[in-house]
Amino acid sequence: MNWKFVGDRPVYQQIMALIRGGILTGELSPGQKIPSVRDLAAQAQVNPNTVQRALTELEREGLLVSGGTSGRRVTEEEAILEEMKEQTITELARECAEKFRVFGLSPAQAAQRLMLLEEQEEA
């Protein structure tokens, strides 16, 4: 995973986003064990308490499940994974729409642009 952080957002939220990203791209597969808090903290070069917080939040969302002493795993529940994917895509669409709005394009106009892109790629 690419552990890069920006200064103006809580680090724990950035860690959560990175782990979600890892699951979406398949870098972390359903049921896969994730490294311990200490190991993740060492990899990401952040405070273990911060990693702990990120993992606890993800657990609360159901995306990670705690296996007691055996550590945390990525959930295997399709519904939760699907929901997370949906949310992420909606969020992406919203950000995208915001950016187009700066140039005075409505979401519909933006969609046209995106379709144009697809035609170009096909050609």
Add this chain to the structure above:
Amino acid sequence: MENCVLKAVGLTKRYQKTTALDGLDLELPQGKIVGLLGPNGSGKTTFIKLAAGLLTPSSGEIRVCGEPIGPASKALVSYLPDKTYLNRQQRTREILDTFQDFYRDFDRQRAEQMLGALGIDPDARLKTLSKGNQEKVQLVLVMSRRAKLYLLDEPIGGVDPAARDYILNTILSNYDPTATVLISTHLISDVERVLDEYLFLYQGKVIRQGVADEVREETGSSLDELFREVFKCLPNC
């Protein structure tokens, strides 16, 4: 606070006419990495020296894990000074011997391991090492103790960015969750990601204290930005 590692009440330190610390009240919880941040001359080093027992307060009190400052508190505190006190003629190996004799909680194996990872020859005399490497030796010694409170005065001041990362990692991977690390620095952007909490010191008082992620959450700015903003408004700094 129940799990309080350090507690200062009305702590004041005067050097003749200068008041370095002015009735400072402070509690540090267990298991946190805390940034002691403030402009030059705000009292950071004075505070750390008082906690390490190198200075005595003019008035007020300071305790470490409930112990008044003295041999019992010093056994719990591992202190990285802003200037080295090591004998530059000695070899690293000999310095390790000294630490082993002095501190019951010194983990020699760990120290040797870290020095190895840093590629520092244990038979080299300290004076033959570069400034950055000398600082690393000092930090390795301090972090190899199993202390309850680590006081690090400017641990990354004189070293290159790569070594800075290594030092921060050393701090992260070596501190035990029941211990607290107090890091004084003004290189805030470098230490941001490792801090749990921060303290802003100004003219010998704590003017702001809190949780690092809350700053980012509530104000949408980094600690570094907050620091610049807070201290911009104040005169004489």
